[in-house]
Amino acid sequence: MRERICELIEHVTAPDRCWREMEGFTGIPSKRWQNVARDLQRPTSEMIEAIGLIWPQFAFWLVTGRTDEASGHISPALEQTARDLSNRRKAG
Secondary structure, eight states: OHHHHHHHHHHHSOGGGHHHHHHHHHOSOHHHHHHHHTTSSOOOHHHHHHHHHHOGGGHHHHHHSOOBGGGTBOOHHHHHHHHHHHHHHHHO
16 A cells, blocks of 8 residues: 555655645645655555545555546546546647
C-alpha cells in the first residue's frame, strides 16, 4: 500500500511541496506522510480514510491495488493516461 500512496502523492501534488500539500489536503502532519514514503511507518487508517474522502475515485485501487473503470474506480496512472489522451485529441 505504501507504493500506491507514494504514487498517489506524486500524482496529486507538486514535487517541490508534496508534503505540505498533503498536509493541507488532509490535515495530517506532513512528517507522517514523509514517514510513510520513507517506510518509517505504516499508513494509518486516518491516512487511508482521508485519501478516500478527498479522492474517492482512487479509494478502491488504494486498498486493493485493482481498478474497476466501469464503476469509476481508477488509479492515478489511468487518470493520467485519460488526461494525456484528451490533450492529444484537443491538440490534433
